Amino acid sequence: MAAVRDLRATEGAAPGDDDAVELGKRHLIQPWPYAGSVGAEARALIGEGDGIYITDNTGKRLIDGPAGMWCVNVGHRREELAKVMYDQAMALSYNTPWYTMNAPSAELAMRIAGHAPGDLGHVFYTTGGSSAVETALRFMQFYNNVRGRPEKKLILSRGGAYHGSTYLSASLNGRPRDRDWMDGADELVIKLSSPDPFRSPQGMSLAAFTDFLVEQFRDTVARVGADKIGAFVGEPVQASGGVVVPPDGYLKRIREICRDNDILYVSDEVVTGFGRLGHVFASGEVFGIDPDMITFAKGVTSGYFPLGGVIISERLLEELRRSNHPDAMFGHGLTYTSHPVGCAVALKNLDLLEESVLAHTQAVAPYFQAQLKTLEELPLVGEVRGLGLMGCVECVADRESKDPLQLDKDVGKRIDAHCHELGLLVRPLINMCVMSPPLIISREQIDDMVGILREGISRTMDDLRKEGVWRG
Known part of the structure; x- marks a missing residue:
């Protein structure tokens, strides 16, 4: 108990971000953990949300690409x-x-x-x-x-x-x-x-x-x-x-x-x-x-x-x-x-x-799909697919064999890490990046999201080439 008390902020105050990360490592079991780190890991700490954005503990503002977990449909901080x-x-x-x-x-x-x-x-x-x-x-x-x-x-x-x-x-x-x-x-x-x-x-x-x-x-x-x-x-x-x-x-x-x-x-x-x-x-x-x-x-x-x-x-x-x-x-x-x-x-x-979000989604979804589709220009991308405001970028070693990059199963995580640095949270799934932003997203914000994702994939391609994992 002493160790826990030492990490708590002064009486009556909430733990700070650093304390929360440490408490998470010591006491929180995350969903879908690996045996080697179960009960001893901390994940990205999110402090605030507003509209389509979230802010992490470093103060970085990120587009919430997965809308939480496919769920923050009308956006964060709706009074x-x-x-x-x-x-x-x-x-x-x-x-x-x-x-x-x-x-x-x-x-x-x-x-x-x-x-x-x-x-x-x-x-x-x-x-x-x-x-x-x-x-x-x-x-x-x-x-x-x-x-x-x-x-x-x-x-x-x-x-x-x-x-x-x-x-x-x-x-x-x-x-x-x-x-x-x-x-x-x-x-x-x-x-x-x-x-x-x-x-x-x-x-x-x-x-x-x-x-x-x-x-x-x-x-x-x-x-x-x-x-x-x-x-x-x-x-x-x-x-x-x-x-x-x-x-x-x-x-x-x-x-x-x-x-x-x-x-x-x-x-x-x-x-x-x-x-x-x-x-x-x-x-x-x-x-x-x-x-x-x-x-x-x-x-x-x-x-x-x-x-x-x-x-x-x-x-x-x-x-x-x-x-x-x-x-x-x-x-x-x-x-x-x-x-x-x-x-x-x-x-x-x-x-x-019923008042506006459904109509907005129907209006903006074709633009969302069209902009995501432009990512197929990148040689690492095998297919971009989706419907409505949900989409997936699937990366492959080469388009003919559709090899899902068996040499590197963390391609999605690599892209997510680059995108996080650039201001976008991605849902990585092995060799795929899934996007399902809040339904209130605008065309301009879609442009921002796709632009960051394009750069994140490009940086990942450079990494894979340098490491000799992928020739491209």
Whole structure:
């Protein structure tokens, strides 16, 4: 305890930045740590945020390229959200969802349902994206148990997918490094190919690749048996997998197979929801599908308060209400389900989206994509792809083989380090740089962001050449 006390500032004052870094090294376990540094590392200390910018502990102002973690959609330091948070906490800070309810959660459910496609009219709230996906899967299991189909529980997922960090949701993840040292419910999950056109077999047309993906899905259902498969879970755009935009028509065709085989289609909109693609939900508005469930989180409060949820089809609930087991209980809930503060913040956040942010996103997204695309002029860049205000720069050793730079797996981190020095925070993913700025970003700020990213990549190319890792 003496060591901790020594690091604390004078009584009544908060620790300084240097103290916070040292305290973090000694006592804070960071997300996704390596065994060699777990519980003994500090990461970049961020002190302030304002609009699309954040400021680190050295006073450097940075464009928040990832918008936190795909979530600060309306930007930092929105007084409207801070005030709502305070007002709701002073009115009602918490109520138990087991036998009471609150008004903000009911109003928010109504407004969310109004934006959802098809008959998705009911919301179950969670604390974030992982618990939202977990809830959707547990609901699928409950639904099939009540309907007398206890064997219909397998889950279809895809390579490149990311669906969360809880045990069942993480079992769906399709990025190899996510599972190298972690256990999962492998007996419940079947992995399919990623719908990534950039990584399609050489010489295969986009139409043929789409047919391959659909036939693989159809063949898997036939081989395993539709009576064994309970759900398919898919992101409309694979976010943490590298902003993988599926081929046109692919999602519609997968939806039809699910409908024909009574497989619940769960659209994971934790990233794409609440404005990232210019709409509250992308499933219907962008991709023309009506899932059985949609999961959401992140942008629902623009990251100001932890909140997530699942929107569930009226058809599914009606089937449960008509079942022969009216006393069957969906034994699932969270202490912070329907949290009044989170729901109040989400209501105000939705106001901001509806008033101007969604329209602004739709207007500025084509410029964002076009400017990012200019980075393909750089020889280290294999592809720039994206949709709405989410984009990915994928670096390769050479464009013909699309070798993802196996000689240096830290290319993304190298670029991020240079960009940090120049005034931009990047989301590095091995050989990729992901960008998903706050939705309020202007054209001029997009120019700044892309200009810094171009310089960061150029400096990285120089480093790799000097080290003999890459010839370029």
